[in-house]
Amino acid sequence: MNNDSEDILKVDNLTKSFGNLLVLDEISFTVKKGEFLCIVGPTGCGKTTFLNSLTKLNKINSGSILFQGEEIDPQKHDLAYIFQEYSTMYWLTVEQNIAYGLKIKKYSKAVIKERVEKVIAMVGLESYRNYYPNQLSASMLQRVVIARGFAVQPKLLLMDEPYGQLDLQLKYKLEDELLRLWKETETTVIFITHNIEEAVYLSDRILVLTNKPTKVKKEIINNLARPRKISDPGFVDLRNEVTELIKWW
């Protein structure tokens, strides 16, 4: 990440409540173009609400969220989501799932074909293009969803604990794959997780949230050299620092 690069996202005093329950309390931060930002916080702190409010999937109560200087609008701006569940559409093939966002955005057939070919190869699903989701394993489903996210060439990719349910070997593999795609496409990523080790492994910067009502407790720059190793003393130190900030268990 280039430290001098422009801010792609600027959040000021974001506040969100459900009825009387204040969930997000005046959250402010910025994200730089090309940055990999991880967000961690204690269980139940409102991380998903945070991500959904950030893109106005949830209506917010007050505050401003500027995407490249304009009020953020998921219909207008190139954002992509990868949810916790494998949100494939079961009536569509792998190829059709990946093309879905592009169709919505009304790209020409030629562009759609070209983009789909590119991402389907990036995630290694070429030979499964005509399969339906119920014929695929969990890892393949997650890859379909990742390919669909990258297909729209998002300027900002939002990921809500995408690997929480996967077995560890697979998780490591997909994390490395994600880092490779992030480098290749130079996109900006906001990645939410419960898993502190995962945040230290992936991020350029970690935003540590408090319990509800959620505020930003601390921002931690993660300058560890890549590829990272979980047993490096620097890695362990950073992991311990984040753990201390959120440990409730």
Add this chain to the structure above:
Amino acid sequence: MEHTRRMNEDRIMVECQHISKVFGERETENRVLNDISISVKENEFVVVFGPGQCGKTTLLNIIAGLETKTTGEIEVDGKIVTAPGPDRGMVYQTTALFPWMTVMGNVEFGLKMAGMKKKERQKRASYYIDLVGLNGYEKSHPSKLSGGMCQRTGIARAYCNNPALILMDEPFGHLDAQTRYLMEEEIERICAKEKKTVIFVTNNVEEAIYLADRIILLTDCPARIKNEYLIDLPRPRNNVSPEFLSLREKITMDIDA
């Protein structure tokens, strides 16, 4: 709360010999377990660890008597396993609580079936509900509990029948990473207080090292035993200590080797 090894080296509690399992009719296509032999000492905590879909749950189900085996023989506490029985308690991945029963109803169920009097069984169930940290929730139904609390109920239910062996099938697989750490610490605490022979299945290497006296690594399906590791780090274990992390890296490498 450091404690020493709990197991009784002289007494074998579980003896599995040459267990194989073939599903379906065409042998080569559906072999899940391939000649697995394991013996577990009394009060030993054995973790069966392996890649996803390698057959770990099938092995556990066979020991529980919930699944038939194609070949081999299993003895638990000196008795040959032919069917499920109260000598083996199971904690399931999906909790499998009765949704229409309260925490108390679920935990006392086995004792009730065994014909124990209400006062006696509720006293016993209360002790285990307490042990897993659910006092105050005796009258709650599973739908009102968090994922971690449901697993606590499942653990209390398994312990309450005082089985010779407790089988845990990836009980924390569906919990978030932080709740998982909490539950691992709870298992550590419970095992220090209530000595039991446990076979615990997981695909999480960190969890395996944190809990195990011994880890049995299985191969991909059809599962064979690939390696065994005696874990003698002092308890409770520190999951970021250099010894812990280097063991973790070693076992992770061995999975793919």
